[in-house]
Each structure stands twice: as structure tokens, then as C-alpha cells.
Amino acid sequence: MIRSFVTVVSGTLASRLLGFVRDALMAALLGAGPVADAFLAAFQLVNVIRRLLTEGAFNAALVPAWLRIYRQDGMTQAAIFAGRVLGTVSAGLFAATLVLAALMPWVITVLAPGFAGDETLGLAVNEARLMLPYLAFAGPSTVLLALSSAQGRFALTAFAPLLFNVALITVTVALLLHHPGPADAALLLAATIGLAGLLQLAVLAHRRHGGSVASPARVSIDAEMRAFFAKAWPGMVASAGPQLLAVGGAIIASTTPSAVSWLYFANRLIELPLGLVGVAMGTVLIPELTRALHAGNQHALAEVQSRALELTIGLALPATLGLIILNEPVIRLLFEHGAFTADDSVATARILTWLAAALPAQVLTKALQPGFFAREDTQTPLRATLIGCGVAIALAFLLGQAFGASGIAAGLALGAWANAAVLVRRGATRFGFAISSTSRHRLLRIALAAIAMAAVLWGASGRILDASGGHGIGAAAALLALIAAAVLLYAALLVVLDVVRWQDTVRAIRRQPAGDLHL
Incomplete structure (x- = not known):
């Protein structure tokens, strides 16, 4: 499981980092006004439909x-079934x-009621229509990626989303060089x-392995397909x-100028750790749990669930604390360029604090x-x-009335x-959570390390960032060095507290996944 998790996390990390580059360029190009x-x-x-389909959610239905x-x-x-789902x-x-x-x-009127009666509505409608072809192409891509995950082939699933960001970055750079109107x-x-x-x-069609994964695609609405989709859509949602x-936050924020943009850019910081965990869990954990359940192996089931919880908390907790402490410096480094102003950075950082608390x-x-x-x-x-x-x-509606965009973010958290x-209550009642005692102790040590x-980080950040001047290359270098030092400190603390052992980690990464489904 660790090897597969590392593969998916590596691809997702690369995609998310490219996503930051993409959004930084978009912020410089569009700013945070009506056009943005x-x-x-x-x-x-x-983006919601893209994430719902291509980032692990469809695996929840198709893989089992x-x-x-x-x-x-x-x-x-299985190939006939896959071909019918594909079509x-x-x-x-x-x-x-x-x-x-x-x-x-x-x-768009439902998603952004604050745009009604304004030229912003017309802009959003035209742009949304130009984006829509992505959804038609995402259908077959989604099925092919899920089938790769079902067979334990995670590399393609992990790295395919890079193409989306590469295309947008290329075009955004070209637009910044040619200076068209917003x-x-x-x-x-x-x-x-x-x-x-x-x-x-x-790319996915070119990499498809002949007919071994899915038979030729065909549309089917028989009882089996209706039963599959009846189970699929709740899991995807x-x-x-x-x-x-x-989306709910954007609906409420659409009545406040620039608030949709502030929420979007703050949420982008949350999506890095959330994406690493979410995509890896949806892509790797579901096949592992399904195999353990089908085999009736309670020990394997407990091991998979324990490792999943350790990995998620181990990634999310330090990210949460780091984003809360460094909220404004990170926003300034990533987005305060071109049309994105210092006031936009302050407002976005306040929202980020609340969203990080929900991570x-x-x-x-x-x-x-x-x-x-x-x-x-x-x-x-x-x-x-x-x-x-x-x-x-x-809560976002009520708190937004009193505290503006920050109140909306608090309601979302x-x-x-x-x-x-x-989920905790229902899971404990229905089947319990088989977490090993060793993992419980490790989770406590993970929390202490974070x-x-x-x-x-809190003690050092103020002095180091103040000494760097707060702007320019020096400030960016100081912030990146501070983040790198915090990551190294956290890793060292995990080793000192005996949460991880280097030799065990290397063996887990080198271990080949089970080969029974590799065709």
C-alpha cells in the first residue's frame, strides 16, 4: 500500500504544484475583480465535475x-461490464x-445569484459554455483511469491530471506576454x-492496453447498469x-465584490494537502479495502485502515498548523502579483485561516x-x-451577514x-473501525510532532520574515527556507519519536504490489 500511496501522492503533488503556478499566473492576469x-x-x-469524476471519486463506485x-x-x-460503463x-x-x-x-444564476442583472453574469455564461467540452471528454477518461486503479496501475492515474495544468499554464503565459484585455x-x-x-x-486512449481492460464501448441502460449507477452517483457526490x-461558499459570496475570488484562491492552498490525501485514499485505499473484505482477512483490513489514518493525519495536521501560521506570507508569495493587490492578500489570508481549520x-x-x-x-x-x-x-449565510467573507469561510469549516x-458516528455503529493499538500510539506521537x-515555526516566522523585508526575492527565499526547515524538523521529530523508521519506509516503497490483477 505504501508504494502505491507514494506513487499517487507524487503525481498529485506535481499536479497541485503546477496548479499553484497556474493560479498564480491567473491571479496576475485577471486579478480579483468582476472579470475574475x-x-x-x-x-x-x-472544476467540481472534473474533481468528482477524475480525482478518485468515480473509483469509489467502479473499482469495487x-x-x-x-x-x-x-x-x-469484467471487460464486458467495463465496456458498457465506458459507453x-x-x-x-x-x-x-x-x-x-x-x-x-x-x-450560473443559481451558482452566483449576486451576478443577476450585472454584466458579470454574461461573462460567466460565455466562459462556462467554452469550458463545457471538457466534461464530454472527461467521461471516457474517467472510466479508463478507474480501471487502471482497479488493476493496481496507479502511475497513469496519478500523472494524467498534469496535462490539464500544463495546457492552462502554457496559454496563460502566452496571454501575459501579449497583454490582451482581461x-x-x-x-x-x-x-x-x-x-x-x-x-x-x-493520451489515455493511446496508452490503453488493447482490449484487456474493457471490451468495445457500448451504451446500455439495462437493469445491471441502472443498479450500478444507482450505487455510483451517491458515492461520487x-x-x-x-x-x-x-460551490456553496461561492453562491453566498457572489453578492460581495471580489469575495468569490478570495474564497477560490484561499481554497487553492487547502487543496494541496487535501488533494494529496483525498486522491491517494480514493485511488489506493478502496482497492486495498475491497480485496481485504472479499478475502475475509480481518488482520489485513485493520492494517489498511490503520495505515490510512496514520498517513492522512500525518500529512494533514502539520499542513493545517503551517497554513494558519504562515497564511498571509504564503498568499503574498503565490498571488500578490499584477492585478492581485495587497488588500486582496489580506482578505484571502483571513479566509485561509478558517478553511485551514477545516482541513x-x-x-x-x-x-x-x-x-x-x-x-x-x-x-x-x-x-x-x-x-x-x-x-x-x-452557517455561512448567517455568519456571512455578520462577518463578511471570513464568516462564510467559518461556516464552511x-x-x-x-x-x-x-461519518465517525455511523461507521462506529455499523461496522466499527479496526484501528490497531500500535497505530493509536503512533497517532499521539504524530500529533506531538506536529x-x-x-x-x-510560530516562534521563528515573525523574526525571519520581518528581517527579510516582507517583499521581493529575499522575502520569497526566506519563506521557502522557513517552510523547508519546518518540513525537515517535522520529519526528524517523526523519526525521534519512533513514528517512522527509515529502513521500514524504504522496504515498503520498494515492495511490489500484489500482482493478481496485472494483466
Whole structure:
């Protein structure tokens, strides 16, 4: 599991880092005004569906179903099933793309009611329509990536999303060099998103292994397919909880100028650790848990769940504390360029503090959901997500009235904790969480290491950043050095506290995954 986790985390980290470059360039190009609000509202719609489909969520439905058919009926029947899913998903998303294009003015009005009666609405509608072709191309890409994960081939799944960011970065750099008007630049970026989907699908189709994974695609709406999709959509919605919270926040923030942009850029910082954990859990943990359940191996089940919790908390807790301590310097380094002003940085940093406080809840949710998905229970995570979203929207509206954009972020954070609390309660009641005693002790030591790292970071950050002058290359170098030192300190503390051992980690990474599904 560790080897697969490292593979997926490496690809996701590369994608997220490119995402930061992409968003820094977009902030410099569009700023945080009406044009940026329109573009980001449209992008939010496509991005939610992109994440829901391509970043592990679809695995929650397809992987357990494909593995069950493979074990019961053999590869031929599994390939036929996969071909039917491939054709049906592709046709359904193509039809949905056409419907969304026709209904886009109403869709954007629902997603950003504050745009109604303003030219920002027209900009968002046009840009969203140019982005929509991505959804049609994402259908077959999603199925091919999920099938690769089911067979233990995680590298393609991990690195395919890089193409999306590479395409956007290339076009954004070209636009910055040629200085078009902001509205024209936003339209060109929107069209690039649609083409990026075609690029990703072309690469995946080229890498497809003949007919061994899926039979020729065909559309099917028989009882088996209806049953599959009835189980699939709740799991997909549940896996998209963080993105749904972001959309809910944008709906409420659309009435406040620039607030949609502030929320978007603050959320981008959260998506790095969340993406590392979420994609890895959705891609790696579900197949591992499913195999353990099918084999009736309770020891393996406890080991997988224990390791998953250690990995998620070990990544999320130091990230949370670091983002809270370094919120404003990080925002300035990444986004305060071109049209993105110092006032925008201050407002975004305040929002980031609240969103970071929700990060442990969100990664805990990502670690708990696979336990339900592996048992083909998608309803419980769906209910937890809907409860969390309901709490978030209600509190974001109430707190937003009193405290503005920061209040909206606080409401979203509380909603994320509500989602996690429901999953903990339902999971403990239904099947319990088999966490080993060794892992419980390691989790305590992980928390101590993160707190110690945060204390040193808090004490050193003020003096070091003040001495660097707060701006320019010197400040950027000082901040990067501070972050690197904090990471090294945390790693050293994990070793000193006997949480990790270098030799064990190297052996786990070198260990080859089980080969029974490699064709």
C-alpha cells in the first residue's frame, strides 16, 4: 500500500504544484475583480465535475464493482461490464454537456445569484459554455483511469491530471506576454479548458492496453447498469464534499465584490494537502479495502485502515498548523502579483485561516469514506455529505451577514466538521473501525510532532520574515527556507519519536504490489 500511496501522492503533488503556478499566473492576469469573479464562478462549476469524476471519486463506485465481477466471473465478463460503463458514461456526459450549454444562464444564476442583472453574469455564461467540452471528454477518461486503479496501475492515474495544468499554464503565459484585455483573456482561458480535456483523453486512449481492460464501448441502460449507477452517483457526490462546500461558499459570496475570488484562491492552498490525501485514499485505499473484505482477512483490513489514518493525519495536521501560521506570507508569495493587490492578500489570508481549520475534518472524511465504499455502501457517505453541506450553507449565510467573507469561510469549516462527525458516528455503529493499538500510539506521537513543529515555526516566522523585508526575492527565499526547515524538523521529530523508521519506509516503497490483477 505504501508504494502505491507514494506513487499517487507524487503525481498529485506535481499536479497541485503546477496548479499553484497556474493560479498564480491567473491571479496576475485577471486579478480579483468582476472579470475574475465571472471566470472563477464558471471554472468552479467545471472544476467540481472534473474533481468528482477524475480525482478518485468515480473509483469509489467502479473499482469495487469491477473487482467483484472479475473475481466471480473472470476477466471476460469484467471487460464486458467495463465496456458498457465506458459507453454509457461517455454518452451520458455528452448529453449533459449539451443540456448544460442550453441552460447555462439559469445554472450560473443559481451558482452566483449576486451576478443577476450585472454584466458579470454574461461573462460567466460565455466562459462556462467554452469550458463545457471538457466534461464530454472527461467521461471516457474517467472510466479508463478507474480501471487502471482497479488493476493496481496507479502511475497513469496519478500523472494524467498534469496535462490539464500544463495546457492552462502554457496559454496563460502566452496571454501575459501579449497583454490582451482581461475579458478576452478569460475567454481564451475558458476555451483552453475544453481543449485540455481532449488532450488528456488522447493520451489515455493511446496508452490503453488493447482490449484487456474493457471490451468495445457500448451504451446500455439495462437493469445491471441502472443498479450500478444507482450505487455510483451517491458515492461520487459524497466524494466531492469539499468541492460542494466551495460551490456553496461561492453562491453566498457572489453578492460581495471580489469575495468569490478570495474564497477560490484561499481554497487553492487547502487543496494541496487535501488533494494529496483525498486522491491517494480514493485511488489506493478502496482497492486495498475491497480485496481485504472479499478475502475475509480481518488482520489485513485493520492494517489498511490503520495505515490510512496514520498517513492522512500525518500529512494533514502539520499542513493545517503551517497554513494558519504562515497564511498571509504564503498568499503574498503565490498571488500578490499584477492585478492581485495587497488588500486582496489580506482578505484571502483571513479566509485561509478558517478553511485551514477545516482541513483535519476533510482529510478524516477522505480516510473514512473508503470503508463504506469498499462495502458498496454509498448512501451513508452521501447522507453525511448532505448534512455537512446543509450545516455549512446555513452557517455561512448567517455568519456571512455578520462577518463578511471570513464568516462564510467559518461556516464552511463548521460544515466540514459536521460531515466528519456523522461519518465517525455511523461507521462506529455499523461496522466499527479496526484501528490497531500500535497505530493509536503512533497517532499521539504524530500529533506531538506536529505541535512541536508548529511552536518552533510560530516562534521563528515573525523574526525571519520581518528581517527579510516582507517583499521581493529575499522575502520569497526566506519563506521557502522557513517552510523547508519546518518540513525537515517535522520529519526528524517523526523519526525521534519512533513514528517512522527509515529502513521500514524504504522496504515498503520498494515492495511490489500484489500482482493478481496485472494483466
